[in-house]
Amino acid sequence: MRIAIDAMGGDNAPDEIIAGMLESIELLAEDDELILVGPEEKIAEQLSSMKSRRGTISVVHAPDIIKMDDVPIESLRRKPKSSIAVLAKLAKRGQADAVISAGNTGACVAAFQMRMRNLPGVNRPGIAVVFPTPGGPVTICDVGANIACKPIHLYQYGVMASVYSKHLLGIENPRVGLMSIGSEDAKGNEVVKKTRELMKSDSKLNFVGNIEGRDIFKGACEVVIAEGFVGNVILKLTEGLVDGLFKAIKHELMEEKIRLAMKFKPVVKRIYKKYDYNEYGGALLLGVNGTAVICHGSSQSRTIKNAILASKRFYTEKINDKIIEYLSGTCVRNTDE
Amino acid sequence: MRIAIDAMGGDNAPDEIIAGMLESIELLAEDDELILVGPEEKIAEQLSSMKSRRGTISVVHAPDIIKMDDVPIESLRRKPKSSIAVLAKLAKRGQADAVISAGNTGACVAAFQMRMRNLPGVNRPGIAVVFPTPGGPVTICDVGANIACKPIHLYQYGVMASVYSKHLLGIENPRVGLMSIGSEDAKGNEVVKKTRELMKSDSKLNFVGNIEGRDIFKGACEVVIAEGFVGNVILKLTEGLVDGLFKAIKHELMEEKIRLAMKFKPVVKRIYKKYDYNEYGGALLLGVNGTAVICHGSSQSRTIKNAILASKRFYTEKINDKIIEYLSGTCVRNTDE
Numbered sequence: 001m002r003i004a005i006d007a008m009g010g011d012n013a014p015d016e017i018i019a020g021m022l023e024s025i026e027l028l029a030e031d032d033e034l035i036l037v038g039p040e041e042k043i044a045e046q047l048s049s050m051k052s053r054r055g056t057i058s059v060v061h062a063p064d065i066i067k068m069d070d071v072p073i074e075s076l077r078r079k080p081k082s083s084i085a086v087l088a089k090l091a092k093r094g095q096a097d098a099v100i101s102a103g104n105t106g107a108c109v110a111a112f113q114m115r116m117r118n119l120p121g122v123n124r125p126g127i128a129v130v131f132p133t134p135g136g137p138v139t140i141c142d143v144g145a146n147i148a149c150k151p152i153h154l155y156q157y158g159v160m161a162s163v164y165s166k167h168l169l170g171i172e173n174p175r176v177g178l179m180s181i182g183s184e185d186a187k188g189n190e191v192v193k194k195t196r197e198l199m200k201s202d203s204k205l206n207f208v209g210n211i212e213g214r215d216i217f218k219g220a221c222e223v224v225i226a227e228g229f230v231g232n233v234i235l236k237l238t239e240g241l242v243d244g245l246f247k248a249i250k251h252e253l254m255e256e257k258i259r260l261a262m263k264f265k266p267v268v269k270r271i272y273k274k275y276d277y278n279e280y281g282g283a284l285l286l287g288v289n290g291t292a293v294i295c296h297g298s299s300q301s302r303t304i305k306n307a308i309l310a311s312k313r314f315y316t317e318k319i320n321d322k323i324i325e326y327l328s329g330t331c332v333r334n335t336d337e
Numbered sequence: 338m339r340i341a342i343d344a345m346g347g348d349n350a351p352d353e354i355i356a357g358m359l360e361s362i363e364l365l366a367e368d369d370e371l372i373l374v375g376p377e378e379k380i381a382e383q384l385s386s387m388k389s390r391r392g393t394i395s396v397v398h399a400p401d402i403i404k405m406d407d408v409p410i411e412s413l414r415r416k417p418k419s420s421i422a423v424l425a426k427l428a429k430r431g432q433a434d435a436v437i438s439a440g441n442t443g444a445c446v447a448a449f450q451m452r453m454r455n456l457p458g459v460n461r462p463g464i465a466v467v468f469p470t471p472g473g474p475v476t477i478c479d480v481g482a483n484i485a486c487k488p489i490h491l492y493q494y495g496v497m498a499s500v501y502s503k504h505l506l507g508i509e510n511p512r513v514g515l516m517s518i519g520s521e522d523a524k525g526n527e528v529v530k531k532t533r534e535l536m537k538s539d540s541k542l543n544f545v546g547n548i549e550g551r552d553i554f555k556g557a558c559e560v561v562i563a564e565g566f567v568g569n570v571i572l573k574l575t576e577g578l579v580d581g582l583f584k585a586i587k588h589e590l591m592e593e594k595i596r597l598a599m600k601f602k603p604v605v606k607r608i609y610k611k612y613d614y615n616e617y618g619g620a621l622l623l624g625v626n627g628t629a630v631i632c633h634g635s636s637q638s639r640t641i642k643n644a645i646l647a648s649k650r651f652y653t654e655k656i657n658d659k660i661i662e663y664l665s666g667t668c669v670r671n672t673d674e
Contacts (some may be wrong), residue, residue, distance in 0.1 A: 040386075056626065069521055070468075070521045071521070085499065106519075106524075116499075132590075133581070134584070134585055144436075144518055147518065147525075147526045148526065179570060180566075181481055181484065181565070181566055181569040181570065181573075184406055184408070186408045187443075188484075188566075189484045189485065190485075198627070212569075212573045212575040212577075213569070213570040213571070213572065213573030213574030213576070213577060214576050214577025214578075214580075215577065216575065216577065216578075217577050217579060217581035218573065218581065219579055224568075228518070229517075229518055229525075229526055229567065230566065230567055232518040232549075232550070233518065233550040233563075233567055233571060234547075234550070234570060234574060235550065235572065236549045236550030236551040237519075237550030237551065237553065237571060237574055237575070238550075238574070238578060239550070239551050240549075240550060240551030240553065240554050241553075241554055241575060241578050241579070242551065242578070242582065243551075244471065244554035244555065245579065245582055247471070247611070248471055248608055248611075249586075249604065249608060250610075251471075252604045252607055252608055253604055259671065260600055260601075262410055263597055263600075264597075264601070267589045267590055269595075270583055270585060270589055271589055274589075275583075275585070290616055301384060318632075
């Protein structure tokens, strides 16, 4: 399998990216190939300072970089030789079986979607993120690829995230919840109401109805479907709130007494370890015709290593074939486009 | 001032409602009147068992109750003698200066909006909730009154929540952030993009642009404007996540050793006290022609007491007059209705 990685994506590139790639090598098969995409001379310099089984690594030159705050479509047009654009081209030409980037999410979604095209039966790709919760991993889709969601898109996210949850996370019959503002059938906006009807009409889908924000961490379901705008707010709010809460606790403990704070430290560490989203290595862009992983901008080497392993599992488990098979057999049809 | 309270609203009615009302009496003026709305015989029974300055309390009979999971509009139609419907009528007829309920939020919004009508210059009322954060109180509007938000509604929420934040929370020049999926101007859906233009065009508004979910608790602004659907998800997710996180910490501590858990208890208590939304007594329905407070279904006596005090401050500070004055002087006009 050939896995292409954006050497320049994210806040810690290229150091953490290259380090993560090297960490992954031990866990890959002999015939797996890693392709680093970025400015050749910069990468060569970095690589030469690191010892490893470097035979499996090749470099594809991409002199430009799309910055984290660049406007996605515009920057892709302006920088056709950026690492993200080159990554997408490798996937399109069949020169890479998986692409991974911790760079500008919007640019990744646009480039991968444009070049890789959609899977047969899929109208719009969606980003799926796994939240570690006390009740087990919960997959949320979409967290921001599609902010003009139609009911058919949301239904397909339900299907894709279910397949993912079942075959990659090992959850037998994942329950699918639809993010709304009340659990009753009558609640929600028009898109949610129509989506509910589509989901209900598919008896193969284990649809449990509407859920509310508070249900995500309460074991109400293993798959949460949300419009991209809402899913993105959920993702970032969770991040900010967990961070803020631990800081508040630390502050209180320090005021109490420093010894208690010291004792609390390993507890926080254990919680972070237990609920560590870095373990999942990033978010899958479900619905594109290929394997695409988009990592958090703050990704560390460990995240990149896990993203590489996740892309390999996604590829070898043939998740896309399973999605195609499911959608080709569903009676749910697009009624609004 | 005459304050009418739904005796039957919420999970802890009528006991906590009546208890909260009695607690508030000591803090009100001699000529303030409290009106309890609910089934007469049930309330009389409860009241008789409690000692207090009962001369200031009158009871208005409302035999029916709208349950927490009833469909709002339908139940209002079916139960014109429900406590929520009667509450709204009292406000309409000028028999109450403020109305307070911890009952079915949707029914409250529908009844208050229908009977009290909107303030001059306001197109749609919005629910404003105050989040206690490390950087101080943050007012979020709307958290669920309006799930078909137009740009003009969101702009007006910005104005109303600013006035509220300034005159009731004492924040001099509150910064207003617009909830989106990226802080850059180009990000967000169509409603967000148009709203940003409206907000920018009002130089009196201290608009700081787009914010993301993670910014709410990071002191990015004192006022957060969101579509009702998104605001509702934010509110409930925050509630569920804080709760879940403390449970996870407790679980970890118990595994460690019980003595450490005991030591941690007062810290949690202090954090809860510091960030206690019960202190704010509920959410204001901004934009209706009157004073309406909607409390959480789980409200305790303390919440109700604080809601009564909040309604009094809102009324005596003439927040509505300040909103009317602001909106009559703004150059921002409705462009999409």
